[in-house]
Amino acid sequence: MRAWTLTVVAAAMILPLGGCGPQYGAGSAYVSLEVATKVARDRVYPATVRVDARREEFVGGKKRRTGGNGSGVIFDGKGHVLTNFHVAGRADELTCILFNKERVKAKLVGGDPWTDLAVIQLDLDEVKEKGLTFEHAELGDSDTVEEGDSVLAIGSPFGLSRSISSGIISCRDRILGTGLETPGGFETGLFNTWLQTDAAINPGNSGGPLVNYHGEVVGINTRGGGNDLGFAVPINLAKEVVRQILDKGKVTRSTIGLTLQPLQDLETFFDVGKTEGAVVSSVEAEGPAAKAGVQAQDVLLEFGGEKVEGRYPEQLFDLRRRVSTTPIGEKVKVKLKRGGEVRTVELVTEELTTVRSKEENFLKWGLVGQDITDRLAQREQLPTTKGVYVTGVRRGEPAERAGVKKDDIIVRVGEVDVAGAADLKRVYAAAVKKKQEMVLLRVRRGQGVLPVLLRLDYAGEKKPEKKTPATKPEPPKPSPATKPEPPKPSPATKPGDEVK
Amino acid sequence: MPYRTVTALCVAAWLVSIPAGSVSADRTAEQIRAVQKSVEPSTVIVSFYIERDDGAKADVRVLGTVVGKDNLVMFASAAVPPQFAQSQFKEFKIIVTKGDDLAEHEAEYLGKDDRAQLAFIKVTDSAAPALPALEFDETARVQVGDPLISVANLGEPDGYERVFQMTRIAAEIEQPITTYICMKGLGSPGTPVLTLDGKAVGVVGLVQINRGTNARPQMSLAQVLWPTERFIERIKDPPKGGNVVKQPWLGVQTLTPVTKDLAAYFKLGDRRGVVVGQVIEKSAAEKAGIKAEDIILAVNGKNITGTEGQLVENFSNDIREREVGETVEMEIWRAGKTQKVKVTLAPMPKMVAEAERFRDETFGLTVREMVVGDRLSRELPASETGVVVSFLNPAGWAHDGGLQPGDIIKKVQDQDTPTLAAFKKVFRAEVKKKPKEIVLFVLRGKADTQLVRIEPRW
Numbered sequence: 023m024r025a026w027t028l029t030v031v032a033a034a035m036i037l038p039l040g041g042c043g044p045q046y047g048a049g050s051a052y053v054s055l056e057v058a059t060k061v062a063r064d065r066v067y068p069a070t071v072r073v074d075a076r077r078e079e080f081v082g083g084k085k086r087r088t089g090g091n092g093s094g095v096i097f098d099g100k101g102h103v104l105t106n107f108h109v110a111g112r113a114d115e116l117t118c119i120l121f122n123k124e125r126v127k128a129k130l131v132g133g134d135p136w137t138d139l140a141v142i143q144l145d146l147d148e149v150k151e152k153g154l155t156f157e158h159a160e161l162g163d164s165d166t167v168e169e170g171d172s173v174l175a176i177g178s179p180f181g182l183s184r185s186i187s188s189g190i191i192s193c194r195d196r197i198l199g200t201g202l203e204t205p206g207g208f209e210t211g212l213f214n215t216w217l218q219t220d221a222a223i224n225p226g227n228s229g230g231p232l233v234n235y236h237g238e239v240v241g242i243n244t245r246g247g248g249n250d251l252g253f254a255v256p257i258n259l260a261k262e263v264v265r266q267i268l269d270k271g272k273v274t275r276s277t278i279g280l281t282l283q284p285l286q287d288l289e290t291f292f293d294v295g296k297t298e299g300a301v302v303s304s305v306e307a308e309g310p311a312a313k314a315g316v317q318a319q320d321v322l323l324e325f326g327g328e329k330v331e332g333r334y335p336e337q338l339f340d341l342r343r344r345v346s347t348t349p350i351g352e353k354v355k356v357k358l359k360r361g362g363e364v365r366t367v368e369l370v371t372e373e374l375t376t377v378r379s380k381e382e383n384f385l386k387w388g389l390v391g392q393d394i395t396d397r398l399a400q401r402e403q404l405p406t407t408k409g410v411y412v413t414g415v416r417r418g419e420p421a422e423r424a425g426v427k428k429d430d431i432i433v434r435v436g437e438v439d440v441a442g443a444a445d446l447k448r449v450y451a452a453a454v455k456k457k458q459e460m461v462l463l464r465v466r467r468g469q470g471v472l473p474v475l476l477r478l479d480y481a482g483e484k485k486p487e488k489k490t491p492a493t494k495p496e497p498p499k500p501s502p503a504t505k506p507e508p509p510k511p512s513p514a515t516k517p518g519d520e521v522k
Numbered sequence: 523m524p525y526r527t528v529t530a531l532c533v534a535a536w537l538v539s540i541p542a543g544s545v546s547a548d549r550t551a552e553q554i555r556a557v558q559k560s561v562e563p564s565t566v567i568v569s570f571y572i573e574r575d576d577g578a579k580a581d582v583r584v585l586g587t588v589v590g591k592d593n594l595v596m597f598a599s600a601a602v603p604p605q606f607a608q609s610q611f612k613e614f615k616i617i618v619t620k621g622d623d624l625a626e627h628e629a630e631y632l633g634k635d636d637r638a639q640l641a642f643i644k645v646t647d648s649a650a651p652a653l654p655a656l657e658f659d660e661t662a663r664v665q666v667g668d669p670l671i672s673v674a675n676l677g678e679p680d681g682y683e684r685v686f687q688m689t690r691i692a693a694e695i696e697q698p699i700t701t702y703i704c705m706k707g708l709g710s711p712g713t714p715v716l717t718l719d720g721k722a723v724g725v726v727g728l729v730q731i732n733r734g735t736n737a738r739p740q741m742s743l744a745q746v747l748w749p750t751e752r753f754i755e756r757i758k759d760p761p762k763g764g765n766v767v768k769q770p771w772l773g774v775q776t777l778t779p780v781t782k783d784l785a786a787y788f789k790l791g792d793r794r795g796v797v798v799g800q801v802i803e804k805s806a807a808e809k810a811g812i813k814a815e816d817i818i819l820a821v822n823g824k825n826i827t828g829t830e831g832q833l834v835e836n837f838s839n840d841i842r843e844r845e846v847g848e849t850v851e852m853e854i855w856r857a858g859k860t861q862k863v864k865v866t867l868a869p870m871p872k873m874v875a876e877a878e879r880f881r882d883e884t885f886g887l888t889v890r891e892m893v894v895g896d897r898l899s900r901e902l903p904a905s906e907t908g909v910v911v912s913f914l915n916p917a918g919w920a921h922d923g924g925l926q927p928g929d930i931i932k933k934v935q936d937q938d939t940p941t942l943a944a945f946k947k948v949f950r951a952e953v954k955k956k957p958k959e960i961v962l963f964v965l966r967g968k969a970d971t972q973l974v975r976i977e978p979r980w
Contacts, residue, residue: 287975291935291961304971318971319936319963361936403901403968425738425778460787464815469901470776470799471814475783 055172058235062174063186065237068121069096069159072178073105073128073142073229075113079206080381080390083414083422093177093230094118094142095239096158101144102268104161104260105229106244107133108204111140118144119183124154132267135208135376136275136346138244139260140229141267159231161264162238164256167194167217175221175243175252177230189221189250195336196253198245208378209397213275213343215336216253217241223252259343275346276371278354279309279400280316282342284335292321294359299323300332300341302358306400314369316358323364324357346374377401381413382443384450387461387476388419389426393442402429409433409466410446420476426465433471434464550669550688553718557671558686560720564588564656565673567617567682568597568643569626573610575881575888575913583682585675585713586616586643587725588653589757593627593645596757598712599634600728602641604875607890608633608764614643617682618653624681633761637769637842638753639727640712642760656714658750658757659721664702666691670747671716672726674709685709691747699839701729702747715747724749732831766876770846770867773805774798775898779833780817788817790855795819795826796837802894803904810865812854819860820853841867871895879912880946882953885976886918887911889931891942896930900968907940908932908965923976926966933963956980 076089092109096102103118110116111133118128126144133140144156171191179185195215202211219232223246232241232254241254266273283303289296299321305312322330325344332338348354350373357366375395383390391410399407409431415422426432432440435449453461461476568586571579586597595616602611614629627647634641664670667690674685689707694700708715708726716722727748734740761767776799785794798816801807812818820826821840828836844850846869851862871894881888889909896902896910908930914921931939935952939945952960962974 281970283973287959287977288961288973291959291973291975301973303973304969307969319933319973460783462784462787467776467799469898472776472778472799473784473797473815475781475787477783 059188062233062235062237066159066231066233066239067176068157070176070230071096071103071118071120072183073109074117075110076115077113080414083388083390083416085383091178091181091226092228095231096156097161098158101146101149103142104242104264105140105142107135107138107140109229110142116142120156126154132271134263134273135204135210136213137255137259137263138204138210139242139255139263141264160238161257161261162234162240164240164258167191167240169194172235173219173221174233175223175227175230176233177227177243179224179226181226187222189219191217192220193218197335208376213339213346214255214259215339217256219252219254220250221252274350275374276348276350277374278311278345278369278371279306280311282332282338284338285333292359294321297331297333299330300338310369310372314367316367321359323359326354382447386454386478387421388416389421390414391432391443408441410440410443420478424474424476426474431466432463433466436462554671554686557716557720561656561673561714562684563654565684566595568595569617570611570614572606573612576915585710587714588655590655593650593653594760595643596640599636599639599641600711602634604873607875607879616645631764633765633767635756635761635767638756639748640753640756656722658754659723660750660754662717662721662723664691664723666694669718672707672709673713700749701727703744704747708745768846768869769842770844771806771870772841772865772867773802773807775800775802777834779830781830793819793825794833796834806865806868810863812863817855818852819855822850878942880942885920886915887920888913889945909939909942909945919976919978924974930965931962932965935961
């Protein structure tokens, strides 16, 4: 173990110098811990940055400049920085504050909401121009991490750059349930378990490295729950995400359109071995699995010729990851057990979408909407992906006054069917050009379709929306310890970065 | 001359400007006392309890009014809330004052009528005295400013002493049905309201009032004078056998008003109506060929009218006031053309309160049959079947297995349970085997299915 040796050597070197302080016996845990901390610090601390991000987004149907700050870690000589998606993934303006207190602009390379990770790159021209230097950290192996391992969390809690906190790995494969979202409403956490640590992780630590005592990054600090509960994305998953982002600027995943349930205690009911398979709990309508005839209550025994082990919920993440990394559009053989019968079906993977897609602003109507992705249709149980999903309405503007609500789906304008946001954009542009004073929208709400008539006034043409300045990062305000509540891990970003 | 009058005259001699009202105030007091004397013998306390699924009993005591011979008593239907099955209302009694004491007499629950907002019981105890019925007046007209007397009661420690409060009519709400908002001092729902000369003009009712706009409604529940005409027919023909009086049902949902702007857009001129958002599968409307996006303009030749905020309520009320089985002609606007369709109003489908239930004490589980409302509120297709978990005992077997209230059980040990009868049969047969586990296949939310494993602790 290279790093361990290094620690011992370092300790041996430093010990003789300990004369001025209290004397500790050679090999004392205290000394080696201190030395190890310093080794870890020296290898990653200089590669950690504070990330200031600014972006444009719609809040209550209104375009706003917002921003916040988080942390990041430089992982190669080209100035690539690994951080959280919820810190930088949707930013259009990025600045990094380096270890040596210098500021450098950065640009977004790509982000992945599913793992809440993003890669940004320092502006190398600016680095060169200013004559700056930076170091980069080594990404370790999170599979070798064990409970009890000492770790450091480095980052900028509450914007306080260059902060280190220490702790241990409290659990190496924590599952945080389903239904996790990043700020901005992206589903996340479906493909990873978390490294849980008691090293302090506060808002602003997001995107910063979790470092082992060998000075390697083993996780990306992402969520904090207070009460010494912090959660980091394991670095091995991050490495795969980084590879894809550097390769093609994004991460693509496959889906087979089914939900799994652990086998635990159901093996007798299904008459299978204890570690044989995972249970299909539901099948998405018209998804790949449904098309191949997979049914809820089937037991998934093999996926692509490989055995499936899904006895515990923790194992399902692995399986989901395996499914997600299968190329999109690939034919995969799946072995199922249904009743007493074992059958093999072939299904074709499809691309996994996110519930969110690009928001379009329909300024004159006072509403913001987006395409209905497969994932959104699935989550909301919509009969079709046709239509425009209203993500916000501005108070006092025509849409809101006529009764359009957030989460409504615009299916038709006048007599024209609307397939998606691009369609609506065209109809909208034509209506605005013609200065149409009445526009009839048909919106789907629940299972009903309602007519909504927009009354538009072109007399006092309004100026385009003003850019509002982004909120300033607040000075650190460490909040008092709150009463012990069951932890509800939330993304560890600075306040002010919250997206409603 | 009574002492009081002498005093009043003396004071009058001192203060020439004394208002004449001070004399009529005494007259009011006499009127209230007269009402007290005539109404009090017709009021009783209706007593029963609601047996919750876990066996807990919640006592209910409300003021009832004797309205017919053989001690027919009515009270507010709000006291028998819809989330409970009719069979969960137990041990109906009336409590009457007997000298200095209270006497209880057994009664039978007859049922309720949500349209009239009233429920009915009949005293079955043959030892009960024949109580005088309060006659409700169908002809009296009231208007803003009129004084009214409302009857309420104190609690058990005070012998349920009746309370007589005075109020005045503050506003008349004409649409969708005529009711009256009163100043402070109305009693609880279902209690009688009388004029100063002792005419019973109605009971206290509850109506939804929208204080906002159509686009941004602000609904609130208001206590009103619920005039005699709203319920007099029901007194003459009370429900029987503990049933809910069936209301007529068209089967359209998500109705929106044809506003002035929409009328202009569709070139409807002065005509108004309601736009149908959804036609419920297998409903009267669907059978008559009504489709989503149709505009209903008139019912039996009578145009739907009212302010924009009233159109939908007026239309719904028009239907609600009709009889089950009645055929009405509706004028419908569809894609620029008007047409007439005949609809035969069906009875309202079963509500949660009427759904049959099945309880298994050992598993701590109550399930009920699925009703149309379940499919609508959860946006499920009409083809969805199963039984709904309505109650779980805390820390009971079913609860510990991970079953949740609202789950729709579709299979028990891999056998379909589309109806309550099927569920009962399968569940009972499986339980008899005293198995180590019972695996249920359930629908949770809109589309998530899951397996739930219950481990009995025999």
